Amino acid sequence: MHSQYSTNEPETQTSSQMAEQIQNHLALFLAPFLVILNQHLDKRFVQTCAQLVEVIITFRDRCHALLLSELGAYLDSPAHAPAGTKRISNLLRSPKWDSSLLERFFWDRATLFVNQVKEKDEDVLGIWDESVLEKAESIALEGLCPVRSSKSRRLNRIKKGYYRPPSAPTFVPGMHWIAILLCGRQGPPLLAHMRWWTSRGKYASNARQEELWLLQRCMHLWGANVLHIFDRGYAGGLWVTECLELHLRFILRWTKDYQLFEHGHLKKKAWMIARGKKSWSQRHVWDARTNCWFQAGVVALPVQHPEAHHPLWLVVSRPGKGRPPWYLLTNEEITTEEDAWRVVFAYARRWQIEMAWRYNKSEFGFECPRLWSWENRVKLLLIATLAYAFLLTLLDDKYTCWREWLLTTWCHRTGKKCREATAPLYRLRTALSRLWLAFPPPLMGLLQTHLENSG
Incomplete structure (x- = not known):
């Protein structure tokens, strides 16, 4: 073009x-x-x-x-x-x-991107995440609702040599924010969808309603051509069940204390399932967040979720001393160590959307508009x-x-x-x-x- x-x-x-x-x-x-x-x-x-x-x-x-x-x-x-x-x-x-005209433009570009990447026989990764727009000094704008302040949470971190800050979460007026980025195994991401919603007033909605609508929209447009990446905020039986019912391919970072079935009948926490299991292989991996190399190991274990009787795999990435392991739940079939590493590297691409939040809030001032009307x-x-x-x-x-x-x-x-x-x-x-x-x-x-x- x-x-x-x-x-x-x-x-x-x-x-x-x-x-x-x-x-x-x-x-x-x-x-x-x-x-x-x-x-x-x-x-x-x-x-x-x-x-x-x-x-x-x-x-x-x-x-x-x-x-x-x-x-x-x-x-x-x-x-x-x-x-x-x-x-x-x-x-x-x-x-x-x-x-909706702008949203359709982004959906069309995303669908074209998926088709182009699939023609090359490469994986397309759909990275999901949620954030909030904080309007701490506003109260009268249409559609504002209480959101948990990430700025307050960051400032409340304990710093050595200073007094312990209050630990209670702080809620301020704002808007909920959800986005989807598409990317390949390499290269820059492409913005597929960005949406804001509120839990109060004329445009009231809720997280489940917005997320399920997006899941169905993705399945309708892309089918099984996209491998969806989710963070721990989506961990739970409800989300796993919905993805399996829609036949979506997914990688979900699992919380270590959430339970899964091992060998079909033993119900254990994720960390207990992986405990004592020797890593299949070790590799030197580049951490794009800290810009350094580290040695990591990987092991994959067949599991089932208590609420979804479907074969799943728990891929455990062990990044070494001082780094917490990743517990990645996926419905991708894992038969070799290369399959397990592909899951780990696919989840590592999720950092792209964290950079998108930071850039849009700081560089483009997304939290600053003062328009009263929600639609405007x-x-x-x-x-x-x-x-x-x-x-x-x-x-x-x-x-x-x-x-x-x-x-x-x-x-x-x-x-x-x-x-x-x-x-x-x-x-x-x-x-x-x-x-x-x-x-x-x-x-x-x-x-x-x-x-x-x-x-």
Whole structure:
């Protein structure tokens, strides 16, 4: 799709040409959604939406929030900030479209990704996780509900030499947040779905309802082509039963004290089942979180869940002294040590979604919007999600030359940690922002062509 924009030897091109070339890539990325949006709204609104994505990429960072007044000033100019703010507000408040259009765009991209990876006969991993958006200082916004504050939990950790902090959990106003990322065994992830829900008010829902809807949606779109990865928050008989009934392939990190059947009739805790079992093999494994090598062992044991009489496997990864083992419950058949290692390495890819939470909360300011209406707030968050999804596309191998040129020319760093970063998304956005500020590219001509053809 991007063949007409060469990514070879960018150092021979001027900065202005590169700025225009990367913006053309953004136009191609946004075109499928904006063509659909053009069927519901006036072209001026569509243009505002495209410009808003570019503004978020260029100006938003951890020091600036997703505030309409600031975004409006960047959309037009500081002298015409009220007009820019009104343009964004009219786009978000328009009743002629809703957030489902953006969700459909992400689902379509995810389905295309699954089909492309399966054609290469490779595994597709679907990484699930949940978080919250905390609005601690708000109370009147529509759809807010009590959420457990992860910031408070982090600050309450005991620090040596200081007084013991209070241990009771802190609840603040906010929104529940669930997301699914798709990725292969290697390479950057792709955003498949991002959704917010509340337990109060007009849009009240609950975790079980949202999660089951997503499970059914994934089964309908992808079938057994995706191997779903779940953290310990999903551990339990209810989730295992639902996955088995829908015939989903899954890897679920099991809690060591939760019970399973060993040999079909002995009910034991997971750690007791694995106790005394010798590891099948040892390997040196790279930990992407701590950037170091460590020696790990693996063993797999056939088990059953008390509430789901279906053959399962408990894969135990032992990362060595000082590191807690992983207990991974899966319905993937394990016959060799290579099968067991594939399960371990697949679960290790789950760290991708933890980085997504951190990036969206800190770099894009997802916790900052102050829109009163629930639907308008979700629209703005999903438009910001478009900007994040676009940055993920730049991590693809075919854009290596672009990344190296951007990081070297527009965000140079001398530190070893910055130079050796495998996915420098923070620096990449900073470099792209500086490039577009110094060389503002023309309005997306390619996007206009797409809209004219659709009309």
